[in-house]
Amino acid sequence: MAGRNHLFIPGPTNTPHEVLSAMHVPMEDHRSPDFPKLMKPVLEDLKKIFRTESGQAFVYPATGTAGWEIALTNTLSPGDKVLIYRFGQFSHLWINMAQRLGLDVEFHEVEWGKGIPLDALEARLKEDSSHEIKAVLATHNETATGVTSDIGGVRKAMDAANHPALLFVDGVSSIASIEFRMDDWGVDGAISGSQKGFMLPAGLAIVAFSQKALQATETAKFPRCFLDLKDMANANKDGYTPYTPSTPMIHGLRKALDMLLEEGMENIYARHHRLAEGTRRAIAAWGLKLCAQPGFESDTVSAVVVPEDKDARDVISTAYHKYNISLGAGLTEVAGKVFRIGHIGDMNDVSMLGAIAGVEMAMLDNGFDIKPGSGVAAAIEYYRSTAS
Incomplete structure (x- = not known):
């Protein structure tokens, strides 16, 4: 590929x-x-x-x-x-x-x-x-x-x-x-x-x-x-x-x-929070929820809960084989129930928009009831409005 x-x-x-x-x-x-x-x-x-x-x-x-x-x-x-x-x-x-x-x-x-x-x-x-x-x-x-x-x-x-x-x-x-x-x-x-x-x-x-x-x-x-x-x-x-x-x-x-x-440690903390928040807004726009309950959300990884009639492993497989994107799998008790999007390390706005677009395509291919472009649009608006 x-x-x-x-x-x-x-x-x-x-x-x-x-x-x-x-x-x-x-x-x-x-x-x-x-x-x-x-x-x-x-x-x-x-x-x-x-x-x-x-x-x-x-x-x-x-x-x-x-x-x-x-x-x-x-x-x-x-x-x-x-x-x-x-x-x-x-x-x-x-x-x-x-x-x-x-x-x-x-x-x-x-x-x-x-x-x-x-x-x-x-x-x-x-x-x-x-x-x-x-x-x-x-x-x-x-x-x-x-x-x-x-x-x-x-x-x-x-x-x-x-x-x-x-x-x-x-x-x-x-x-x-x-x-x-x-x-x-x-x-x-x-x-x-x-x-x-x-x-x-x-x-x-x-x-x-x-x-x-x-x-x-x-x-x-x-x-x-x-x-x-x-x-x-x-x-x-x-x-x-x-x-x-x-x-x-x-x-x-x-x-x-x-x-x-x-870059400076305070800037690094702020960058990770901002990239994570854009990802969280995309997830909300899809109508999905995080595994993390309010107040516990991570700024380095978002674990996305899929609907009960879906298997998160299908999203991960489609993303990898069709779009060459690697997503994190759910482990043990949450295997098949969540997929994970990492937003940690050497990442920026465009990196995350690529991830969000790839996830959207993989979910659509697996019959998720989401509007094409909804997550990307939500993240774009957040990143544009908060860009330094």
């Missing part, structure tokens, strides 16, 4: 040409005297993305899933109690990991389409007067349902309960895209990956930890080796890593950071 595949999934996201070019480098000696000139500034500039001055950033040759494990095994011990709310596939997977590692996992079910219930969280933490709960695990942006939770509100709930638990946040599909403020929100462990807001291929776990979390590594009893934060911190202080890094990915990350910081 002529042209390229148009990637509108919530990750991996589109990698800008500038980043791809920066990664096209010969192999180099990662033990050379020059390597710290690359590595040290990358680690310092990552703190600007996480919005932390007191925390420390780390880069592992791994994925966001490894970031979950880094947080848990470096700060906790087998049998420690952790608290988490399950409201989508990725919060479910974090629960599964914590259980398999041997933690005492207290999880509460929340309707898929909602996020962390702040009142319930505060009440539960107040009940825990003996402070058995050692960490709260919070999924900031549940990619499966297009739901964003209020992490600032989570911190307020923890403070109101006067609870000393660590706060770990899965920000894989939010950090570098949606507002995230590690220091202001008292986040102890922030977890991300290279393939979403950072606009890189998959392959890096990009994480940051507070001083409180780093101190917890002194008493953590989990066995660890490759994911040991102490080893990474000891090597990083001199600008090196404890084992062979992916040097092309580090060069790509350097360029991605340059692009993010040039």
Whole structure:
């Protein structure tokens, strides 16, 4: 098929040409005297993305899933109690990991389409007067349902309960895209990956930890080796890593950071909100609804609920095979019930209009009762009226 595949999934996201070019480098000696000139500034500039001055950033040759494990095994011990709310596939997977590692996992079910219930969280933490709960695990942006939770509100709930638990946040599909403020929100462990807001291929776990979390590594009893934060911190202080890094990915990350910081974090948050809002207006014009309930809508991915007599997988298949557009599938409990439109990373107005047009064509081909051009028109009017 002529042209390229148009990637509108919530990750991996589109990698800008500038980043791809920066990664096209010969192999180099990662033990050379020059390597710290690359590595040290990358680690310092990552703190600007996480919005932390007191925390420390780390880069592992791994994925966001490894970031979950880094947080848990470096700060906790087998049998420690952790608290988490399950409201989508990725919060479910974090629960599964914590259980398999041997933690005492207290999880509460929340309707898929909602996020962390702040009142319930505060009440539960107040009940825990003996402070058995050692960490709260919070999924900031549940990619499966297009739901964003209020992490600032989570911190307020923890403070109101006067609870000393660590706060770990899965920000894989939010950090570098949606507002995230590690220091202001008292986040102890922030977890991300290279393939979403950072606009890189998959392959890096990009994480940051507070001083409180780093101190917890002194008493953590989990066995660890490759994911040991102490080893990474000891090597990083001199600008090196404890084992062979992916040097092309580090060069790509350097360029991605340059692009993010040039745009400015507040501008990035505003751009993602604007692109998401145009998409939401298109969905409303089709007469369809989001999986996310009001107040929980994500600015990086919209999960669109299809009518009961339709299968979202048909829309995804038609979009891919007929129009060369990749959309996100519904996962587990929402499989076949939703398709997902990613609006994260290297995107602009015209990118999203292409996605909306492709989705419209695929839905029309599958007999959806929508007016041709209705979603595109709604998005055009919003983007035109809000363009800077």
